[in-house]
């Protein structure tokens with residue numbers, strides 16, 4: 001679009017519609033090393049512009065239900081507050097010692113006094129001091145373009161402006177401490193679909 005169109009109020013709506021139409025939806029299929037679909041993988045697109053466009057999300061919750069976290073994998077942008085309400089009758093004692101976020105919610109039921117704000121990029125591993133089987137992961141990213149795969153291994157990242165990105169893919173079954181897989185991707189104005197094999201998972 002031209003600078004003239006941006007300045008002209010008569011064309012501003014058209015300019016906005018044109019811009020929206022140029023954003024692409026990127027469908028990502030994540031498979032394990034044997035080619036099976038991987039649910040609960042997180043995919044996100046990084047770039048300098050994406051980092052600048054990232055804003056904290058709202059209304060994100062990880063409940064504790066039947067002595068498990070629900071959901072077990074959550075992806076949020078930096079600065080997002082996460083509600084950790086305990087919906088069980090027993091008390092939980094939720095903590096993370098990860099570099100991305102260190103916190104502790106001592107024995108509690110119901111809704112903690114305040115949400116936990118995930119204010120640094122990285123992966124926070126959550127556990128419960130009382131119930132060893134409880135674990136969850138919060139993947140904190142510096143981009144608004146992210147999604148989590150469904151049971152069929154597919155995730156849709158919507159509203160992506162054309163540009164050059166790094167497509168990052170992570171799954172909890174990767175070796176502990178492993179960085180998200182990383183591949184360059186050029187996003188054009190058109191929707192696209194691609195397949196990411198995580199060879200280290202499920203061999």
Ligand SMILES: [Cu+2]
Pocket residue numbers: 067091092093128129130131134
């Ligand atoms: Cu617990």
